[in-house]
Amino acid sequence: MLPLVTAVRYVTPLREGGSLPGIVEADDLGTYVMKFHGAGQGRKALVAEVIAGELGRRLGLRVPSLVVIDLDPLIGRHEPDPDVQDLLKASTGWNLGVDYLPRSFGFDPLGWEVDAAFASRVLWFDAFIGNVDRSWRNPNLLVWHGDVWLIDHGASLIFHHAWANAARLFSGPYDVDDHVLTPRATELAAAEAEFAPRVTEDLLREIVALVPDAWLDGEPGFDGPDAVRDAYVEILLKRAAEPRVWLPSLDVAVNRPRTASRRGANRPGWLGGPA
Template identity: 65%
Template structure:
């Protein structure tokens, strides 16, 4: 189970994120990026953050440490920004914290080179979870102490917003043409060979167990949190086996990024 801490001070909002996450201090003297249940995306984005973040960690990908974070809405009374006040008031109770990486830099393909193996692992993982939010427009990647770190998985597993159509949605291909790491010739097949056998029902169940019950209750079509967890496990298990066969890597969109070192001039060659 994730460690639980108590938020003691709200420091500042991070306005780059659509859900208005904030930097907060906690009673363990740590500093965290806090994601709120009262944000527009609601608790399902936090479910995705926990399940996908924990799975990434178990597969050896770098994701900041996750914690359960208790919030007393009274913290918001002294905030001058009304939007922040309302968000804190709406998010009393259990929220999600991610370890703040001081001095980290946003990923820039012109400044940081990624080898094909690591790029393949990240692209394969994003295909597995259906992550639509790691494009060159918004990489959601940080460089910290020379290493690549993955953040912001709240927009993943979009199929869980409509469970009756989840089976069909989870079976769809994954277009990686605009992925932030597409310029580096990601070796998706090698990543699948290495990682797919590790995505077992047992591993997924352990990751899903870290999602708090209160974020899974009252889910339409389910009678208990355990049933919701089982649905995540079933879909991700099925997807892990063959998703690499449905990853497409075509030309980037017309308004694509500047060419990073290693960008293949013939995109068709990169897809072979």
């Protein structure tokens, strides 16, 4: 399992996302962005964060370290927002902690250029995990100490929301049209050659073992947490063995003009139109 720490101070909520994560301090002297099992996305978002994030890290991508945080809702008793209070009460016990990157800032594709190799590796990774949340509007990339870090993978692995149809939900080609790095991802074949052979059964079993039993227990249709882990391994291993089924073709997407994303494209007419 991931390292286990205890939250000792609730610092502040983060209101940029719909799940209302919060910054907390823990007994290991670390500061974390805590994602709650009682949030609207539920514990499956935490499972996706662990599996996708730890896979990305093992493939060599920069992902903040993850821990399990034991939460006593009393640490937030002075928080005035009733929505936060309700969330803390609904999330007693084990939640996910993402290492807080102080003074990091959001990646802006108009102001921060990445090389083709990095863009291709990230796009391959997102296609593999089915991540639908790396768009121009919300890249979920942070720049910290000059490097680009990947965050927020809770919207990936969508098949686990409907296990009976998992194979169908996870078999189609990945849609690259809205991905923030598509225009730069011109070396996808090289990324595939680098990453696909590394997604082995041993690696996947190592990763799913990091997910706490409490987040897998009681899953309908399974005998227990280990059976759920086996299902994740089976689906992801099959996906790794058949990359051309889901791997996108970038011939059109890379060269497609993105005029709607240009700075100033939505300026009113009386200001003279786009700059």
